Amino acid sequence: MCGIVGVISKAPVNQLIYDALLLLQHRGQDAAGIVTAMGTKVFMHKARGVVRDVFRTRNMRALPGSVGLGQVRYPTAGNAYNEEEAQPFYVNAPFGLVLVHNGNLTNAHALKHELFEVDRRHINTESDSEVLLNVLAHELEIAARDLPLTPEQVFKAVSAVHRRIKGSYAVVCLIAGYGLLAFRDPFGIRPLCFGEADVPEGKEVMVASESVALEGTGHKFVRDVAPGEAVFVDLEGRVHARQCAENPTLHPCVFEFVYLARPDSVIDGMSVYQARLNMGETLAQRVISTMPPSEIDVVIPIPESSRPAAMQLAQKLGKPYREGFVKNRYVGRTFIMPGQSVRKKSVRQKLNAIAQEFKGRNVLLVDDSIVRGTTSKEIVQMAREAGARKVYMASAAPPVRYPNVYGIDMPTKSELIAHDRSVEEIRAFIGADALIYQDVAAMKRAVGTLNKSIDGFEASCFDGHYITGDVSAEDFVAMAAQRASQGDEEDGQRSRLALQSASEP
Numbered sequence: 359m360c361g362i363v364g365v366i367s368k369a370p371v372n373q374l375i376y377d378a379l380l381l382l383q384h385r386g387q388d389a390a391g392i393v394t395a396m397g398t399k400v401f402m403h404k405a406r407g408v409v410r411d412v413f414r415t416r417n418m419r420a421l422p423g424s425v426g427l428g429q430v431r432y433p434t435a436g437n438a439y440n441e442e443e444a445q446p447f448y449v450n451a452p453f454g455l456v457l458v459h460n461g462n463l464t465n466a467h468a469l470k471h472e473l474f475e476v477d478r479r480h481i482n483t484e485s486d487s488e489v490l491l492n493v494l495a496h497e498l499e500i501a502a503r504d505l506p507l508t509p510e511q512v513f514k515a516v517s518a519v520h521r522r523i524k525g526s527y528a529v530v531c532l533i534a535g536y537g538l539l540a541f542r543d544p545f546g547i548r549p550l551c552f553g554e555a556d557v558p559e560g561k562e563v564m565v566a567s568e569s570v571a572l573e574g575t576g577h578k579f580v581r582d583v584a585p586g587e588a589v590f591v592d593l594e595g596r597v598h599a600r601q602c603a604e605n606p607t608l609h610p611c612v613f614e615f616v617y618l619a620r621p622d623s624v625i626d627g628m629s630v631y632q633a634r635l636n637m638g639e640t641l642a643q644r645v646i647s648t649m650p651p652s653e654i655d656v657v658i659p660i661p662e663s664s665r666p667a668a669m670q671l672a673q674k675l676g677k678p679y680r681e682g683f684v685k686n687r688y689v690g691r692t693f694i695m696p697g698q699s700v701r702k703k704s705v706r707q708k709l710n711a712i713a714q715e716f717k718g719r720n721v722l723l724v725d726d727s728i729v730r731g732t733t734s735k736e737i738v739q740m741a742r743e744a745g746a747r748k749v750y751m752a753s754a755a756p757p758v759r760y761p762n763v764y765g766i767d768m769p770t771k772s773e774l775i776a777h778d779r780s781v782e783e784i785r786a787f788i789g790a791d792a793l794i795y796q797d798v799a800a801m802k803r804a805v806g807t808l809n810k811s812i813d814g815f816e817a818s819c820f821d822g823h824y825i826t827g828d829v830s831a832e833d834f835v836a837m838a839a840q841r842a843s844q845g846d847e848e849d850g851q852r853s854r855l856a857l858q859s860a861s862e863p
């Protein structure tokens with residue numbers, strides 16, 4: 359889950375893209391990049407790091423033009439440490455294309471081969487996004503034989519891209535001298551929306567991963583890009599749209615609502631904040647049916663993402679909600695950091711207990727999810743050190759039991775604390791006195807009730823059902839093997855073990 363944005367304006371867009379990327383920073387902390395275009399010339403700056411560190415004044419000055427795009431990266435393919443894999447990616451033919459991608463292709467390894475052998479295209483990194491760009495370039499080359507380029511030709515190319523690539527993808531692509539193209543995979547797994555603003559110079563159109571980027575930069579939300587749909591915005595700001603997939607259905611990733619997205623975003627008509635409140639409400643019912651609420655003195659969230667769920671749960675239980683952990687605002691999100699060793703170290707750097715909220719009390723700690731168990735194991739320990747009598751733990755999401763292949767970096771089952779472990783075994787591992795999980799159906803209901811017209815959720819990490827239906831055992835192995843050679847020593851060792859023992863999801 360990276361954050362992507364694209365803008366067409368009549369005024370300079372460098373600062374606007376920077377501001378939008380800051381609003382999407384929670385979606386990726388490893389690298390950031392911006393490309394702008396003036397006429398047909400494109401200007402790029404990308405590097406490892408968060409937005410504030412990557413762009414200095416001199417870099418911003420070197421990004422002129424009124425069209426552009428940007429990305430904040432959280433790698434799910436390739437390597438977090440490789441600057442070359444930071445986005446955007448550029449190819450010079452046809453036209454000059456620059457692309458940003460959120461998601462993960464499940465057939466990147468096969469496509470890479472095919473691109474080289476058949477299409478005569480060379481891929482220079484391990485990034486699936488570079489593969490995606492080259493497939494699009496190849497198809498656009500075929501579709502756009504007659505010039506000037508028309509929206510029709512662009513849509514034809516996107517239809518061909520849908521037929522070739524598999525997995526999840528929300529994409530924004532700049533076609534130098536023509537405009538911006540945005541499209542979303544046929545299941546709408548990763549989010550993408552667009553909005554407009556009237557600026558003194560004329561109309562401005564922005565495409566972004568989350569509505570918060572539109573709102574925070576003064577754009578009026580227009581709508582989500584539909585699954586399979588392509589939206590082409592020409593240089594005058596005219597929006598052309600076309601459904602380019604054969605059987606599109608809307609199955610947004612449920613993990614966006616659990617953890618990934620900002621609570622103030624609305625995705626596919628569903629408020630992320632309300633979804634989290636609802637999950638807190640249903641989790642409360644689970645708690646009540648598991649233990650007498652009289653055994654709980656206080657409800658404490660594990661900041662940041664669990665707050666809305668914990669708040670609602672406390673209210674439902676009729677128990678006080680207390681901020682027992684203080685978050686160091688200068689430490690980023692630990693789950694999306696590269697490498698297990700740095701994630702472990704960061705939990706204690708990030709969170710610290712306020713002893714008076716724990717001393718002699720039975721505390722119910724609430725998190726939005728337990729994935730590798732890194733956070734909960736440390737936090738339970740910290741609660742005990744702070745003097746808690748009993749430490750109960752509740753998760754607003756169900757156990758994460760299966761790898762994710764659609765843009766969340768958990769490619770192997772062996773790294774998941776809930777894989778092949780019973781709830782009792784997980785409880786023992788994290789050292790809690792009780793552990794209560796949301797169940798899968800309740801989670802889907804809690805979120806799905808906010809938009810009755812969706813077809814369902816992509817919830818494979820919880821239910822093992824991979825919505826694209828075409829991820830082969832070979833794809834799983836290729837993705838895990840690719841990640842095994844990246845990350846840190848601890849990640850690598852785990853992935854290698856997983857590869858030895860399994861070749862199925």
Ligand SMILES: O=P(O)(O)OC[C@H]1O[C@H](OP(=O)(O)OP(=O)(O)O)[C@H](O)[C@@H]1O
Pocket residue numbers: 617660661662663664690691692693694725726727728729730731732733734
């Ligand atoms: O079981 P784990 O592998 O530790 O992963 C789950 C934890 O990671 C996330 O927090 P994170 O610190 O990334 O971000 P937040 O501040 O948004 O909660 C999530 O909210 C859980 O707390």
Ligand SMILES: NC(=O)CC[C@H](N)C(=O)O
Pocket residue numbers: 359360431432433434435436443459460461462463485486487765766
């Ligand atoms: N999280 C993402 O969306 C990642 C995008 C792309 N697969 C990369 O690794 O750079």
Ligand SMILES: [Mg+2]
Pocket residue numbers: 660661662663664725726733
């Ligand atoms: Mg958290």
